[in-house]
Amino acid sequence: MNKKILDKINPTHYQGSIETIDCIQSQLNHDEFKGYLKGNVFKYVSRCTRKETGYQGELTDVLKSHWYIERLINYLESQNKKKGS
Numbered sequence: 001m002n003k004k005i006l007d008k009i010n011p012t013h014y015q016g017s018i019e020t021i022d023c024i025q026s027q028l029n030h031d032e033f034k035g036y037l038k039g040n041v042f043k044y045v046s047r048c049t050r051k052e053t054g055y056q057g058e059l060t061d062v063l064k065s066h067w068y069i070e071r072l073i074n075y076l077e078s079q080n081k082k083k084g085s
Helices: 002-008 020-027 030-046 052-085
Strands: none
Touching: 020 030, 030 052
């Protein structure tokens, strides 16, 4: 994903000494965090045609859902490695 698109998906105001999503993850257990990520995927996909009009608004929300899917995949892979499977 190029930087311009990534900045729109995960803008700098969500980042700091710790990213907001990392802070959220630290407050949730395994199942809660998976649910949080899945819920955000659903949220962005289900509203992609309603938030902004036109292709760009739809694309932005689909890319946001993609960002959460990638985060979920990475999280599940890291949990699997911790278990030694």
